[in-house]
Amino acid sequence: MLALVLALALGVTLGLLTNVSVPVAWLTYLGVAVLAAIDACLGGVKASLEETFDDKVFVSGFLTNTLMAAFIVFVGDRIGVRELYLAAVVAFGMRVFDNLGTVRQLLFHRWGWE
């Protein structure tokens, strides 16, 4: 668990230090992609705790979710349904909290706090 927190902190630090940014018009896509990435990472943690983690499934899931989330919002913009990003936000948001709950329970179980 500590390794994951450190990895996250390392990524954030790298990003802030390099001060990389995308065009402002892409901000919605990036935001939804971040949401999808959080969902995928929680899914990965869950799978790890359930000991069903698979590298290929996880990495492909992460890439697919992230890119597709951004792509769906992009398509929504292009076909005049700008609110489509709400669908992505709601869907991924619900999944994030679902996964979070599951991870929490699994951690409790693993750490013997039940």
Place this chain on the structure above:
Amino acid sequence: MHRPPYRPALVLVFVVLGLLIAVAFNTTSRLTEVRSGRASDLVDVVQSLEQQRDDLQNRLAELRSDLARLEREAAADSGVSKSFSRELDRVRQAAGLSAVTGSGVEVVLGDGSEVAPGTDPNDYLIHDTDIAAVVNALFVGGAEAVEINGERLVATTPIRCAGTTVLVNSARLGSPYVIRAIGDPAVLEQAVLGDESASLLFDAYMSQYGLQVSLARSSDLMVAGYRGSMRPQYVRPARGGA
């Protein structure tokens, strides 16, 4: 209790997630910077425009006071302005807007005092036609200014009957009617007494109906200026007219 088997792939992806979050954060903060920078630019623009407006208002007030000062100086110094001023006075006088003095005659027309039984009372009164006859005779004699009971005769002056009174300008006048005319006294007198209609007053009517009629020469008469309004609604200067 054993540690969960976190794979390198998961750790690596967490680094990527951190990067993504940082990039989103960078972009958002840049957006805020852009917005606030633009807002402060606009504030600068507004403030500078307000400054310009205030400067221009001050300049306008300055120029207006300069103009007023120059107008005053021009009126005081310029021969052109002086001559315009004199011309204006002359035109006012010709139009009958200012009081004038000079030699002339004073004609008084008063109603008869007693109406003889069986006669028409109208015959004992001074009528508008009597006054008009005298005034016309005075103009024939070259009268330059005429007033009736202080009402200056101007281009729009009517002399007409209005019930028991005579309307001159917008004033209702009653007997006796004092007509003052400025001009050559001898010529004016001759004109009135030589006029067919006017002379009847001084001759037959005066003796027959007891009218109070008199004519006196004067070397120093004053004739009042026209006091009514002159606000034409329909007349306009004729194009190319003199």
